[in-house]
Amino acid sequence: MYNHKEVEAKWRKYWADNKQYATPEGVTKDNKYYILPQLPYPSGSGLHVGHAEIYIACDIYSRFQRQQGKKVLQVMGWDAFGLPAENYAIKTNIHPRINTDTAIDNFREQIKSLGVSVDWDREVGSHNPDYYKWTQWFFLLMYEQGLAYRKKQTVNWCDSCKTVLANEQVIDGHCERCDSEIELREMEQWYLKITDYADKLIEGLDRVDWPEESIKRQRDWIGRSTGIDIDYEVVGKDFKVTCFTTTPVNFGATFIVVAPEYEYVDQLITDDNREIVEKYIEEAKAKTDLERQVDEKQKTGVFTGSYAINHLTGEQIPIWVADFVLASFGTGAVQGCPAHDERDFEFAKKFDLPIYRVVEGKDGETDKVINPDTETFDQVKIGKGIKRKMINSEMFNGLPFDEGMKATMDYFEEKGWGKRVVNYKLRDWSVSRQRFWGAPIPMLHKPLSEEEKALNELYNNNPYTVISFHAWGSSPTSRYHGWLGEQLAAEGIEYFNPELPNAENPLLSEWLDTMASEVGDKETKNSVVIGRSLGCWSALKFAENHKVRKLILAAPTVPTPSRFSSWQEAAEEKTYEMLVNFIGGDAGNLDIEKVKENVGELVVFLSTDDPYVELEETEKWFRTEFPYARIARYREVGHFDLDEFPGILEEIKQPVALDLKPLQVGDLPVILPDDVDFKPTGQSPLTYSDKFQDGIEKRYGEGWKREVDTLDTFMCSSWYFFRYLDPHNDEAFASKEALENWMPVDFYLGGPEHVTGHLLYSRFFTKVLYDAGYISFDEPFLVHRHQGIILGPDNRKMSKRWGNVINPTDVVNNYGADTIRMYEMFMGPLEQSKAWSEASVQGVRRFIDRIYKFSTTNEFANQLDSATEAELHKTIKKVTADTINLKFNTAISEFMKFINYAEKAQVTKEQWETFLVLMAPYAPFLTEELWQGSFGHSDSIHMQEWPKHDDSLLTQQSVTIAVQVNGKLRDTVEVEFDSDQEAVESAVKDSEKVQKYLENAEPKKVIYVKNKIINYII
């Protein structure tokens, strides 16, 4: 009898003592294989059979790849921050670290009992300071790249969890964790600009091997739509209402609707309507998202009293407010084209607004005015693929709908009434949480002094100017300067971009004189000063003597030691001379303290492949000299010789935040304090810690305090797969070498519920790292698959409520780890959901016992039996193919077929051992016990090379042919392999069953498929 408990304990110890699954050295791009099981949340209720399924599948694959000669990385870690632990802590008044660590210890033991070949020396936990130090570093990276910002806006608030949630964490208007209904609140929060990456996130999906539906879901979630923003004049007002539309059927635009939160809504309301409109807006804002959707077809809305002018018809069309318009999508205002948009149709019907047909009806209707009581929307709607023609649209008449839309957009752009734009459903990712058990946000705040308040007012509510220093050998029109001038002019921003003298052999003093005379005695306090290349030095010198709002340095040629020496040594001796000449004398001495004092914010742009500015050294110089400089890295833009540079335009427009300061990397981690009352109040618990703010003012200046919100735990899990590569690194989140060798992940297994959350975020993080030049790939997970849900024996989702929860550790104890491994894989395809069956578990255990019994009691043959050899090779071929394709269920059925065969056949010991090697990834304990124990090998079966099949052994001697008459199976005949038609037909002559049907007629036609079927047509 096979004693699984004894055997498993023995080999677990042996593998651990021998460090058998330590990550191998000597990894290259070609021999590495990175297998990633999704990071678990270590919940207090222990491991679930669904978790087990992931780890088992990944482990089988890992062991298989190892035996195929790959160097495998398989690691485990914990997504350890989060609400359940905190809620439990609140209930028990025990610190969440304690219950989290207990849960982790429990999880670890449970996972180890499954026999997974994980390198436990690389285990990570997101709640450990040496991990969350780098989560915080990622936040700072986002901040420096201009991708983290604070904004006050409507957020999803879960009142039960007392925290804000990201859109991705709201399911059907309910909290994904506790299921309570989500409220909308106005709050100031930290956001990550994932929307900047919308296009890159869509584009990358073409390059990954993921389940088709997951790719589609991500694409839909990002929700790219192309259309046009149309500016409408408002009668009697001096501002315009801009509507976003994808289908500008504008001859049919008969009204405009804006969201209750629309920014100019107040100015649209006329006195007569004020009371009623304001009441409506107030009520709408009080509603939850869910409440707004309750009566989908029951449109509500009120007329503001204002009118806009339809460009094409010249008609005045009323502007309404209605809550079906979303403030967060497009411009928050839409044009009502009721004939061809269902919502607009409902709205127009309810409020008796005109409906004009501008596309031919379903049955060829052409009359312009539609009566919604007699004609349904179905008659007029323009569905996908419907190619009806435009009518009642003057110059667009007769065009097919698609072309009509294009023509209209062209026309509007030509007339300057609109501009083509792209909109996304994707929203920026809100990452602040008002909870305790998370990574503190590494930022500082302070209340503004009176003086600063005035400055802030100046920065934010007054026109500002832009001053630009071009580079050596440049001109005001070269590089991006000319483009920038146009862009700024279009926005009405004043731009000083003079020609600096002697561009080929410049002198700093001359450049500064020119700039001084250009600027004259204008106040520069609210100016953005830009330098590029050598112009940066001038810009810095300028800032020595002028107060400026912001200093932007692109490709700064600052005098780092190697900079000068390399120029000195380089062939370009003239360059060195010129530089010395330029900076020469006192002019070259920069008073850094003065610059710091004068500059509101210093922003540095570096390129990862700048031939003149060494990236890391320059970065270090700025971090030393200007600790609070924000350094953004751009991927491969050379010396910023760009014709267009949208990044700089965005940066110019970004206001300076005087009340914020990022921590420096050297000050990380911001440790989560222990002296905290974590009862939720809606205020972050860190607010109440005394220790947390200790020494901050002393170190950073009066008034400064740490940010008390913590980071969304999804930030922790957005980069964990990098940490596994180099988990003990103090200098970086992972070394360059480790990143280059191991990434990207070759195989990632996880649940489909993370498609629009974790997987999107992880891709975003990776792309940001790529753009900042830290890595050379921009998709983290090449191959991704989902495991299906394992249901309870009653076919319901496992839950305490139904009492149908299976604890994997019980199964391990009762039947053994190999049994649960093989059972969970044998249940069905990995990606499919399937119900637990105790009887089937026993069936698998029976199979294990049969293998054990056969191995230990069978009398092995001395002579090789060729039929057995053929069977073995057939098994090798099928198991290999199935394992590669993750069809573990059919691989296991192949094992069963082979034991069924072997029990009745002559099998040599070597043949049987080969079979055991095939089974090793699936049943690691049993096979190891037999290999080393019963068969006396002195090394591990898991280090054995994967067997290869020999195709020549697979050719069968004879083959069974199906004989059909008129497509119906009547008999089968045995013939020699590869027989021709004649031989088969003669064999068929001996079949009475078939002859019975062929007796009376000569077949009209005979179809023969070699080695498969023969079909007589009579």
Next chain:
RNA sequence: GCCGGGGUGGUGGAACUGGUAGACACGUUGGACUUAAAAUCCAAUGCCUUUAACCUGGCGUGCGGGUUCGAGUCCCGCCCUCGGCACCA
């Protein structure tokens, strides 16, 4: 409502590019072993029909149609189910 996956025996599920549907397992039934039970081993097992029996014939992959010598697999139209999104202009 829109988008996507899936409907195969009593059950979980097999079936390569169209070529013997139901591999493998569970369950069930019968038998062997046993005083007995469990365990184990052997045999049968899609449904219907027919036969005392070997057998005969038919029907079968959600439903209806089509293409084909031949369809679980391809095409058209439905039904059911699971999952996602949900006023995204």
